[in-house]
Amino acid sequence: MRICVVGAGAIGGMLGVKLALSGHDVTLILRGANLEAVRQNGLKLIEEGGKELLARPARVTSVIAEAGVQDVVILGMKAHQVAAIAAELPAIMHERTRVVTMQNGIPWWYFHKLPGAWEGTPIRAVDPDGVIAQSIAVDRVIGSVVYPASEVIQPGIIKVIEGNRFTLGELDGGDTPSIREIADAFKTAGFKAPISRDIRSEIWLKVWGNLSFNPISALTHATLEDICLYAPTRELAAAMMREAQTIGEALGVQFKVSLEKRIAGAQAVGQHKTSMLQDVEQGRPLELQALVASVMELGRITQKPTPTIDAVYALTSLLANTLQQHKATLRLA
Template sequence: MKVAVLGAGAIGAYVGAALHRAGAEVHLIARGEHLAAMRRSGVRVLSPRGDFTAHPRATDDPYEVGPVDYVFLGLKANSYAAAGPMIRPLLHETTGIIAAQNGIPWWYFHRLPGPYQGHVIQSVDPGGAVTAALPLERAIGCVVYAATEIEAPGVIRHLEGTRFSIGEPDGSLSPRCTAFSGAMVAGGLKCPVEADLRRDIWIKLMGNIAFNPISALTRATMAGICRHRHTRDLVVTMMRETVEVARRVGCDPAISIERRLAGAERAGEHKTSTLQDLEKGKPLELDVILAAVVELADLTGADVPTLRAIHAVADLLDERVRQDLAATG
């Protein structure tokens, strides 16, 4: 099995190291000091489950890699539309693209029976730009339940969780999913193939849609948001509105809000990825997490006043971050 990890950051390098340990031919595509360190010394994984070092190939040029069986996307979803030139050299006739993203994926309504089959969510796939870069027939969904961070260039700190749920848009238990799952398991990770991955997407999104923008707006950790009575109530309201949208597009997350909130609270003094991006001056990954659900509410007629309000102020914050980034070059 030949796998390219495009965007071999904290999650991508962790997955690549695990697959390499399982015997797959792995190519990490990265840049900067992190790439230089991985070329020099491999990927060092520090984990409560045991430290290890892997030495997959690392490059910044996908043409050096050539066609692969799977592309594992470790990029932020707001980078997908521009990823076409990096993806194309990695594709052969049957290459699968495994998108490890938060929020609503561009393939969400692909092969989903019902009134919205084939519908394009513009906040996720504006003008079909993501579909042009990542063809729908290649898409394999992935919901990540692992937390990692880059502790130093080439060094990945695994904090918790090893589950990477994957699934086909049409719900089939395909040979390509089964094969990739087997390689992940051999590398020490959990990788169930789900017949209804959309349920996992909404369960994770229930937390992301509330904690990510609130953390960016308040600079608070997940535990801090939960401890404060008013923000805790705000999270509950946002989760309720999100579940209503999910049900209107035919998916029942089948988890109580109390249980989902308790799971988030156990994360403790954890900074969400959106807060981390804000602190680094990076654009915020809010389109697929928040704007997409507001757009689906418009599509289905769901009443989501709280989601709309948080989206308005978070979108303004993201606009200012992008302006600052443009001004500093």
């Protein structure tokens, strides 16, 4: 297949390397020093056990239109970066091209193909101007949940921290030839790629932790283990998660694990810095809209209160604005 990874950073690049090495025609969309490094030396992936893989994709560019027409487009960037490139995507699609969305948080398409009172309702927190929905036909979209953790340790080199599972799902819960073909491609490349008949419940299971642990870590500079072991922040995370669970259940979501088990799972990850804390340390924009504001928006839609989530969002949003205004980073020595 012709596969384009738009935003081939830590996760997108991980996919790109292994899909290319398994025989697919892979194009990577990159920027800056990462782009130049991959052009010159290829893209290296260091797996959990230390094994190094080197791929030289078919095309490496910063211009989406140069990718040519693709069978699959994987959106590997963060949620707040999608709107900026959405209008460029139709140029690389044919009538059957599928788009795999790999953003954390509540996706822009959440209520599309979801029967009920809110069917088709936009999520303004992640698509405020509607440009994503206008540019990507909902029939093209395949939802996904990203479970691996990896990081770009230097331009052109990605290190896997843990995990290799990418759950995929049609928005209507269907089982189609195209999603099976994509899942098979992932599996051949060495990933676990189960197909979910309820992708929204899978998304909520990850959102459940992200909406709490990410902003708390950004504010406190604590790791997942530290947050869970310190009683006040453990209870703060639990309070945010209880509010979110009430919203999810009002939307028909089934939480397949208990709240305590979800917190225990985060604690078991150990001394790991969340992506939002890493963004604070490196002066990058925070994923607050997709991870937190979107859940607040769903709370308003379902008329469920979110006082704890609102308070943590306000504090973290102010931190993000302050860092952006001063073009600053914040890191413990």
